[in-house]
Amino acid sequence: MNAPRIPYLPANLAEPAALVSAIRARRGGALLELDRMLLHSPALASGWNAFLGEVRSGLALDPKLRELAMCVVAVLNGAEYEFVHHAPVYLAAGGTQAQLDAMRDPERASGNTALFDATERAALALTVEMTRSIRVEDGTFAAVRDQLGEQQTVELVGVIAAYNMVSRFLVALGVTPG
Known part of the structure; x- marks a missing residue:
């Protein structure tokens, strides 16, 4: 440790x-x-x-999508502490172990039609783009907005942004699973 x-x-x-x-x-x-x-x-x-x-x-966003975004941010930023704490919540919210395992390769997961529905794939793509390059392609944003509407799109963007903050705090200070 x-x-x-x-x-x-x-x-x-x-x-x-x-x-x-x-x-x-x-x-x-x-x-x-x-x-x-x-x-x-x-x-x-x-x-x-x-x-x-x-x-x-406090959000209207589906807890499964919220936790999916949190787990993917954790993977992309190398924040294992965050992943360990959110993986069980993702499973409790209706995610599967196969989906959770696939999220260890988020870019590939965002195209996986066998494990993820259109809304989940859109959320995965948004999470990857926001975390990797900050800027979001118009097509990615449109796919999320078409699936979620305005309020939940704003909430998903907020979750991704917030958990990028969390992961950066954890990684910079060396907070690891104990």
């Missing part, structure tokens, strides 16, 4: 009490390694908890 670049705060951290309580409540009681890194900056941890809490549970 690689050590993080900055030591994690203790798992039994109690202060700042309101913030630690809010994070624990969102996480089901425990502080993850990510939280224990974020809490080095209470202001960052507070905003992160509120923002990512909404991204995780």
